[in-house]
Amino acid sequence: MAETLNIKEQIKQLVSLQDIDGKIYALKTAKDELPQEIASLQKSFEEKKAHLNSLEDRSKALAVRRKEKELELSSQEENVKKLNSQLFSLKTNKEYQTMLEQIAGGKADNSVREEEILKIMDEQDVIKAEVTKEKARLNEEEKKFLEQKKKVEERVIELESAINDLTAKGKQIIPSIDKRIYAVYERILKALHGLALVKVENYTCQGCFISVTPQVVNEIKMLERLVTCESCARILYLEEDL
Ligand SMILES: [Zn+2]
Missing domain, CATH: 1.10.287.1490 (Helix Hairpins)
Structure with a gap:
């Protein structure tokens, strides 16, 4: 029996985690360039x-x-x-x-x-x-x-x-995220340059800037499961839903 997940709550946690992971990615990128500088x-x-x-x-x-x-x-x-x-x-x-x-x-x-x-x-x-x-x-x-x-x-x-x-x-945030959701998030994070979770704004994915159909936006609004971008495969959310 799968426990019912509060998707909205999960996404909120992912947003906080993505904020941190985005910063980590930027810092690591900057750090990796330094040996070349030397x-x-x-x-x-x-x-x-x-x-x-x-x-x-x-x-x-x-x-x-x-x-x-x-x-x-x-x-x-x-x-x-x-x-x-x-x-x-x-x-x-x-x-x-x-x-x-x-x-x-x-x-x-x-x-x-x-x-x-x-x-x-x-x-x-x-x-x-x-x-x-x-x-x-x-x-x-x-x-x-x-x-x-x-x-x-x-x-x-x-x-x-x-x-x-x-x-x-x-x-500190990871334990409050469902293990399967975290696994999906982490896989995308590693594959897509430290950006796994992105907003949809004006029917546009803010990860790849390709349009998202109204149907997908509706699915996101339902908050029943994680919805990913059809183009870049990142997890999508709407800021107004949170
Ligand atoms: Zn996308």
């Missing part, structure tokens, strides 16, 4: 590091080039020394002259190498200063990013606490 803050901060990364790459490349030049220079300096030491063992004046020219050539090449190394060192100084400046700028950017991130994280906590409060309020 990710995009993170991404924009990472992008700001690009200039520093390129400076550091250039700095590494210069260090490699300088090392190469320095090795070259020291081996060629050794070479000049060796030639110098051989100078006095030479037999002919011609050999001596040739060797002198070789030594002079080697020395000239080495002074070009020295110039190159000095130029690299100058460039390294410029980059070093730029790196220092860029690091200070990024430090500020990181502070800003972490502050923004913290705010978003605090917002998550706020939203969670509001959701918990509303969920607790909802739980």
